[in-house]
Amino acid sequence: MHIAILYNRDHELLEDDPGREAREDVTRVATALSEALTRGDTHAEPLAVEGSRLDFVDLLARMQPDLVINLCESVAADSRGEMVIPCLLDMLGLPYTGSPALSLGLALHKDKAKELLKVRGVSTPGFARVDRLEDVGLVDLPFPLIVKPAREDASMGISGDSVVHDRAALGRAVEAVLRTFQQPALVEQFIPGREIYVPLLGNNPRRALPLTEIRFGKHFEDRPNIVTYAAKWESNSPEYKDSPSAPCQLEDPVLEARLVKTAVEAFAALECQDYGRVDLRVSPEGVPYVIDINPNCDLHPDAGFAKAARAAGIDYPALATRLVEIALERAHGHPTTRRKGPGAARFLDPANRNVLAGRSNGRNRARRSRASAE
Numbered sequence: 001m002h003i004a005i006l007y008n009r010d011h012e013l014l015e016d017d018p019g020r021e022a023r024e025d026v027t028r029v030a031t032a033l034s035e036a037l038t039r040g041d042t043h044a045e046p047l048a049v050e051g052s053r054l055d056f057v058d059l060l061a062r063m064q065p066d067l068v069i070n071l072c073e074s075v076a077a078d079s080r081g082e083m084v085i086p087c088l089l090d091m092l093g094l095p096y097t098g099s100p101a102l103s104l105g106l107a108l109h110k111d112k113a114k115e116l117l118k119v120r121g122v123s124t125p126g127f128a129r130v131d132r133l134e135d136v137g138l139v140d141l142p143f144p145l146i147v148k149p150a151r152e153d154a155s156m157g158i159s160g161d162s163v164v165h166d167r168a169a170l171g172r173a174v175e176a177v178l179r180t181f182q183q184p185a186l187v188e189q190f191i192p193g194r195e196i197y198v199p200l201l202g203n204n205p206r207r208a209l210p211l212t213e214i215r216f217g218k219h220f221e222d223r224p225n226i227v228t229y230a231a232k233w234e235s236n237s238p239e240y241k242d243s244p245s246a247p248c249q250l251e252d253p254v255l256e257a258r259l260v261k262t263a264v265e266a267f268a269a270l271e272c273q274d275y276g277r278v279d280l281r282v283s284p285e286g287v288p289y290v291i292d293i294n295p296n297c298d299l300h301p302d303a304g305f306a307k308a309a310r311a312a313g314i315d316y317p318a319l320a321t322r323l324v325e326i327a328l329e330r331a332h333g334h335p336t337t338r339r340k341g342p343g344a345a346r347f348l349d350p351a352n353r354n355v356l357a358g359r360s361n362g363r364n365r366a367r368r369s370r371a372s373a374e
């Protein structure tokens, strides 16, 4: 089996990139997955999307890998480009791991995602989107609030100053987001209390891996208990050292069940698939609130998802293999019912086939009409 591991190489593109560490991380994930998967007749090869260059499209068209592991989190150092990649893979008719463009786009348009959660009755903090500084006065939410970029992830733009207690600080935080990220600010009710992540794996069935809790230590005693950019990425910072995360066993099974149910509902609301992580805060009253949905979450061997898998007895090579199986099964059906023989992998069950898949060339069209004639 030939697997292409597609990742963004754009961390050196901007002189002053507020998300450089996060972007650089994905290169290491590509290497780790390649090492974990390459054995026997399986070859997993990293392939970089360089800035906004499209060379990788032709390369993939020629390669025709059996599967693409899609690790791309941005294009040309812009997170909003993340959703472009699944569209191009759909046009090439190649199966890939993780969520489709719609889910990635919604997860990175946090206000849209929250609107969906609201209509589906999934609890998420009250919010307002602010596009222009002069609209800050229209925000009608009780303090304290947290201000974040509406189109980023990986804690980009999150610092202690993001949590605000009055109008003046709110204005400053919104201004910082608008100026640094050139995108709307999401103003959200700040939920004090525990921060717990629910890692999800699989489609049918979908299971939760052991839940992960962030333990805010001494450094956070007189600061907001939040995962700032430094806490997530700057390994020498006191924030990083004092906010370890680890798989946890919740003492309250009712709360655990509630967290998992809420996370699964949020994941389904965005039509996410294969794997991902839903981040929640639990209010002092014990109500779980969804604060963030991460469809194609970080797969670094030391990041939360792999740690949670390990706690469930799934080591990194086993997790990598499972991700490949889950994506292939979604694209082609269960191995026991899959057709055998050369090219058989591209006979997709129509129910699972993306509308665009198979249209990339005459060969695939011919196969499709033959398949439908049978």
Ligand SMILES: Nc1ncnc2c1ncn2[C@@H]1O[C@H](COP(=O)(O)OP(=O)(O)O)[C@@H](O)[C@H]1O
Pocket (backbone or CB within 6 Å): 125, 146, 148, 152, 153, 154, 155, 156, 158, 188, 189, 190, 191, 192, 195, 225, 226, 227, 228, 279, 281, 291, 292
């Ligand atoms: N509504 C909220 N209440 C309390 N803390 C929050 C809230 N929203 C975000 N945070 C804190 O900020 C961090 C980053 O926010 P998040 O929404 O997860 O953005 P990202 O997509 O960048 O990870 C969270 O891990 C959490 O610590």
Ligand SMILES: [Mg+2]
Pocket (backbone or CB within 6 Å): 154, 155, 279, 292
């Ligand atoms: Mg998050």
